[in-house]
Amino acid sequence: MEKVINKKIKVGIIGLGHQSYEDHIPAIKASQDVEFIGVVEKDKKKLKTFLKENKKIPGYSDIDKLIKNKKPDFVIIAVPHCHHYELAKQALSNKIHVLKEKPFAVSLKQAIELNKIALKNKVKIALTLQRRFNPIYSTFLQLIDKIGLPYYIDIKYTFFTNNPHDGWRGEKNLAGGGCLIDMGYHMIDLLIWYFGLPDKLIAETSSFAKENIIYDAEDTAQVIFSYRKKHLWGSMLISRVIPPKQEYFKVYGTRGIINLERGKIERYSTNGELQESLKRDRSWPSAAHDQIEYFIKVIKNEKNNISDPEFHFNHLAFIEAAYKSKSAGRYVNPHNILNNEKGKKIK
Numbered sequence: 001m002e003k004v005i006n007k008k009i010k011v012g013i014i015g016l017g018h019q020s021y022e023d024h025i026p027a028i029k030a031s032q033d034v035e036f037i038g039v040v041e042k043d044k045k046k047l048k049t050f051l052k053e054n055k056k057i058p059g060y061s062d063i064d065k066l067i068k069n070k071k072p073d074f075v076i077i078a079v080p081h082c083h084h085y086e087l088a089k090q091a092l093s094n095k096i097h098v099l100k101e102k103p104f105a106v107s108l109k110q111a112i113e114l115n116k117i118a119l120k121n122k123v124k125i126a127l128t129l130q131r132r133f134n135p136i137y138s139t140f141l142q143l144i145d146k147i148g149l150p151y152y153i154d155i156k157y158t159f160f161t162n163n164p165h166d167g168w169r170g171e172k173n174l175a176g177g178g179c180l181i182d183m184g185y186h187m188i189d190l191l192i193w194y195f196g197l198p199d200k201l202i203a204e205t206s207s208f209a210k211e212n213i214i215y216d217a218e219d220t221a222q223v224i225f226s227y228r229k230k231h232l233w234g235s236m237l238i239s240r241v242i243p244p245k246q247e248y249f250k251v252y253g254t255r256g257i258i259n260l261e262r263g264k265i266e267r268y269s270t271n272g273e274l275q276e277s278l279k280r281d282r283s284w285p286s287a288a289h290d291q292i293e294y295f296i297k298v299i300k301n302e303k304n305n306i307s308d309p310e311f312h313f314n315h316l317a318f319i320e321a322a323y324k325s326k327s328a329g330r331y332v333n334p335h336n337i338l339n340n341e342k343g344k345k346i347k
Contacts, residue, residue, distance in 0.1 A: 008035040009296050012072040014063060014087055015079035016041040016050050019101060023130070023288040024076050030289050033296050037070045063087055067094050074099060074299060076128070080168040081176045085110045088125065092117045098125040099295050102185040103319070104312035106176025108341045111316050115309035124298050126307035129189055130287040133294065136265050136280050140194060140249075140258060143267050143276075148255030153195070153234025155250075157187050160243035164207075165215035169240075178207065178218030181319050184238035188315050190249055190260075191225075195232070197314040197338070198225035200331045203322035209241035223322050313338055 011034045013020050020039075028036050038058045041047040047059045060066045063075075067090075074097035077087050085105055091098050092114065104127055105111040118125045131137045144150070168174040175182060180203070191198075205218035219241045226233035249260040256275065257268040266277040297303035314334075321334035 009033060009074065009299065010035050010037045010070065010072045011292075012036075012038045012040065012066050012070060012075045014040045014066075014075050014077045016043070016046045017078055019078045020076070023128070024078060024292075027288040027292050028076075031292055033293065037072055038066050040066050063090050067091075067096065072096055074124075074295070077101060078128075080174055081106050081181070082168070082174045085114065088114055089117060092121055092123055092125065095121045095123055097123045097295075097299050099128060099292070100125070102127050102129060102189075103176065103181050103315065104309065105316060106181065108313060108316040108320055108337065111309060111313055112341060115313075118309065124295075124305055125309055126295055126298060126305055127312065128288075128291055129186065129307060130291060131186060131190065132193075132306060133287040133290040134280070136263060136278060137190065137260065139265050139278055140260055143258050143265065144194070144251070144253075146256060146267060147251065147253030147258055150195075150230070150232050150251050150253045152252040153191070153232065153250070154252070155187050155191065155234065155236040155248070157183060157247045158237065158239040158242040159245035161240050164209055164217075164219040164240045165213050170215045170217050172216040175217050177319065177323065178205065178216075178221065179238045179240045180205065180218060180221040180223070180322060183240065184221060184236070185315065185319075187236055187238065187249065188318050191234075191236070192311075192314050192318065195227065195230075197318060197334055199228045199335065200333050201225040201318070201321055202325045202331045205323075205326050221322070313342075317341075 011028060013024055016039060028034055036057055038060060039050060040060050040063050042061055051059045066072065075091050077084060077098060077100035079087065081103065084100060088098050088100060105114060114125060164170060169182060172178065201223055203221060203223045205221040207215055207218045209219045220239040223236040247262045251258045256270055259266045259268065263281065264277060264279040267275045269275055294303060298305045317334040317338035320337050321332040325332040
């Protein structure tokens with residue numbers, strides 16, 4: 001009888017920033033199903049440091065060299081937002097699968113184009129959204145039926161950095177926006193995962209947390225959104241300059257309340273009495289590993305792509321509607337933006 005050899009999937013990392021060191025590199029090294037075949041980093045100092053600590057893993061200054069020398073099965077892209085599109089486009093055009101950091105793209109137009117390239121070359125593209133692989137967040141879908149009809153959603157994700165203007169995140173043309181498209185993407189993903197794309201929204205943003213310093217990427221954003229047919233509305237506050245560090249997603253229903261936080265989920269009665277709760281410690285390292293394992297199954301067509309590009313069109317429509325509403329000073333329907341960009345204009 002012939003032995004069946006389970007061939008390892010070859011993976012490369014593009015970008016040696018905090019996210020790669022904190023999540024992707026440990027997750028790859030922990031996986032029995034992948035072969036770590038190289039990294040790409042333009043910063044010579046960062047690359048030199050990595051190669052000194054990882055002598056068996058080759059490093060390159062650009063993605064073309066990685067493709068030419070190693071031809072990975074998939075790459076993980078973790079670079080500033082402004083470089084996502086071109087790097088993803090290069091990989092997809094060379095029939096290489098892509099697992100990338102959020103946002104899916106800096107515009108809906110770019111997202112649609114990347115999807116076309118992926119479909120043309122018959123490869124997969126997905127996002128590294130770790131909350132999708134944390135059982136605390138998937139438990140929400142079980143508890144939502146226990147609180148009756150939801151009528152209000154309260155979302156908050158804030159922390160404090162003393163220098164919101166520093167680096168590429170402080171420049172709109174490099175980041176594609178500010179805190180809303182960056183850290184806010186996680187909360188937008190939860191909202192759309194749980195409830196779908198809202199019917200209308202209005203946003204207010206600001207970039208004035210530092211005196212005498214001018215920067216154009218918003219450090220704080222508030223979005224009011226609603227679902228007309230569901231008689232449901234809510235508020236989302238995202239900020240890089242408001243302490244303390246908080247992250248929660250609360251839903252108020254006719255028969256109860258759900259409080260979802262990092263590491264725990266709780267269900268309360270309508271008067272605020274705790275009914276049940278679930279907590280999980282040390283969940284994030286597992287989630288980083290789990291999402292790589294899942295993406296391998298997506299590549300092999302053993303699992304559906306839960307980060308399907310067309311699903312993330314909704315996220316970009318939400319973000320573009322928020323920025324448009326800020327400029328126009330009125331509510332905007334993100335469905336119109338989505339359909340207009342896809343060539344299906346609706347009234």
